[in-house]
Amino acid sequence: MKYSLERSYEILDRTPAVLQALLSGLPDDWVMPNEGPETFSPYDVIGHLVHGEKTDWVVRAKMILEFGNTKTFERYDRFAQYEESKGKSLQQLLDEFTVIRKENMIWFKALNLTEDDLDRQGMHPVLGDVTLRNLLATWVVHDLTHIAQITRVMAKQYKEEMGPWPEFFRILNF
Amino acid sequence: MKYSLERSYEILDRTPAVLQALLSGLPDDWVMPNEGPETFSPYDVIGHLVHGEKTDWVVRAKMILEFGNTKTFERYDRFAQYEESKGKSLQQLLDEFTVIRKENMIWFKALNLTEDDLDRQGMHPVLGDVTLRNLLATWVVHDLTHIAQITRVMAKQYKEEMGPWPEFFRILNF
Numbered sequence: 557m558k559y560s561l562e563r564s565y566e567i568l569d570r571t572p573a574v575l576q577a578l579l580s581g582l583p584d585d586w587v588m589p590n591e592g593p594e595t596f597s598p599y600d601v602i603g604h605l606v607h608g609e610k611t612d613w614v615v616r617a618k619m620i621l622e623f624g625n626t627k628t629f630e631r632y633d634r635f636a637q638y639e640e641s642k643g644k645s646l647q648q649l650l651d652e653f654t655v656i657r658k659e660n661m662i663w664f665k666a667l668n669l670t671e672d673d674l675d676r677q678g679m680h681p682v683l684g685d686v687t688l689r690n691l692l693a694t695w696v697v698h699d700l701t702h703i704a705q706i707t708r709v710m711a712k713q714y715k716e717e718m719g720p721w722p723e724f725f726r727i728l729n730f
Numbered sequence: 731m732k733y734s735l736e737r738s739y740e741i742l743d744r745t746p747a748v749l750q751a752l753l754s755g756l757p758d759d760w761v762m763p764n765e766g767p768e769t770f771s772p773y774d775v776i777g778h779l780v781h782g783e784k785t786d787w788v789v790r791a792k793m794i795l796e797f798g799n800t801k802t803f804e805r806y807d808r809f810a811q812y813e814e815s816k817g818k819s820l821q822q823l824l825d826e827f828t829v830i831r832k833e834n835m836i837w838f839k840a841l842n843l844t845e846d847d848l849d850r851q852g853m854h855p856v857l858g859d860v861t862l863r864n865l866l867a868t869w870v871v872h873d874l875t876h877i878a879q880i881t882r883v884m885a886k887q888y889k890e891e892m893g894p895w896p897e898f899f900r901i902l903n904f
Contacts, residue, residue, distance in 0.1 A: 557759050559891040566756055567884070577747045578877075582740055585731050683894040690893030697892060700885035701901050703752075704878040710741070711874035717733040718871060719864030720857040727875050730904060 559693045561669060569661055571699040572654035575602065578706065580650060586710055587646055594635075598706045602649040603637030605702060609656040611636075613695045614663065620678035620688045621667075628679040733867045735843060743835055745873040746828035749776065752880065754824060760884055761820055768809075772880045776823040777811030779876060783830040785810075787869045788837065794852035794862045795841075802853040 557563065579587060579598055590597040596604060616629050641649060667673075674689035708727055715728050722728050731737065753761060753772055764771040770778060790803050815823060841847075848863040882901055889902050896902050 557763070557887040557891075559888065563757075563759060566760065570751060573751045574748065577744060577751045583737075585737060586740065589731070680894070683897075686893045686895070689891060690895060693888040693891035694895040697885045697888050697895075697899060697902070700881040701899055704881040704885070704901060707874040707878040707881075711871045711878070713731040714733065714867040714871050717731075717863060717867035719860045719868075720854070721860070721864060721868040721871075723857075725871060725875055727878060727904070728871070730901070 559674070559689050561665075564692055564696045565661070565665065567696045567699055568657070568664075571605075571703070572650070572657050574703060575605075575653065575706075576650055578703070579646060582646070586713065589709065589713055591709055591712065596705065596709070598709060599641070599646050599649070600637055601702050601706050602646065602653060603641035603644070604634070605699075606649055606653050606656065607633070607636045607640060608698065609653065609660055613691065614660050616678065616691055617664075617688060620676050620691065621673070625677040625679040625685060628681050631681050733848065733863050735839075735866075738866055738870045739835070739839065741870045741873055742831070742838075745779075745877070746824075746831050748877060749779075749827065749880075750824055752877070753820060756820070760887065763883065763887055765883055765886065770879065770883070772883060773815070773820050773823070774811055775876050775880050776820065776827060777815035777818075778808070779873075780823055780827050780830065781807070781810045781814060782872065783827065783834055787865065787872075788834050790852060790865055791838075791862060794850050794865065795847070799851040799853040799859060802855050805855050 579602070582598075587598040590600065611630070612632050619627055619629060644652075669688070674687065674692070676688045678686050678688065678691065680686050708730060711725075712728055715722050718725075753776070756772075761772040764774065785804070786806050793801055793803060818826075843862070848861065848866070850862045852860050852862065852865065854860050882904060885899075886902055889896050892899075
């Protein structure tokens with residue numbers, strides 16, 4: 557599928573509601589376990605998404621529009637939420653994500669980007685040359701794959717209770 | 731995590747709202763592609779979940795409670811939805827799932843199962859001996875892993891638009 561603004565809005569706009577429906581009100585048993593060292597719990601993922609809204613997607617899009625590939629993106633800190641989420645409840649993080657995503661979408665839609673804009677180049681500190689289109693498609697994929705991760709991590713909590721059934725669930729070994 | 735009725739209700743009750751938030755109103759571009767032959771599109775998954783509510787979880791739980799392991803479960807048809815969903819819109823399937831899951835949860839909660847009930851044995855046509863606890867834990871995991879599948883399949887639609895970014899997304903190669 558080709559990237560289009562409309563198709564990307566359809567996902568980015570709905571992610572906060574999906575995460576609220578999926579996680580709001582759940583006890584720690586469901587939201588605090590992870591998949592092992594340096595992996596994320598559902599709680600960690602929401603903090604990571606908040607951090608991304610503040611420091612990654614919009615900041616990098618602005619850099620491309622202003623400086624093209626003459627200025628390299630800051631490295632993204634995948635573990636920033638371990639500090640930044642401290643003392644915050646899951647619901648606080650979900651609500652924070654809902655607010656900041658909404659603000660970011662208002663900004664994003666107001667840009668009225670053209671196809672030429674989407675071809676503009678940026679410089680990633682590890683990946684090198686990227687386009688604004690690549691960045692914006694990755695923003696969408698990042699939402700979707702983190703929802704996949706959250707539900708996979710939750711599913712694994714019951715693996716031991718399934719008796720022989722896990723053999724039918726390849727995803728539990730991911 | 732140990733299986734408990736309360737923890738399982740928390741997931742099973744919310745799945746219809748999660749799926750509505752995730753998929754309602756999306757165009758075919760997002761919901762009709764799959765991952766290759768004999769794999770499911772998001773649209774297929776919702777039909778599969780409807781079929782499961784009608785023929786799998788509740789039917790098998792009733793068999794365990796009535797016949798124990800003296801009667802073997804019917805084989806589950808993983809591809810039934812290809813026929814049963816024909817002519818139905820995604821929204822029709824989402825609404826059908828919402829209604830039947832709600833009915834099934836009313837039935838499930840009214841059982842007031844004890845720990846002894848959860849230990850009761852059933853007979854799976856492929857896996858052999860299972861317990862009611864195994865079946866009910868698998869019902870929860872089945873919901874969660876299909877949400878993971880839906881979001882993974884959707885994410886893959888933009889893989890070609892991400893430039894060099896897919897290398898950071900291991901899940902896109904699942």
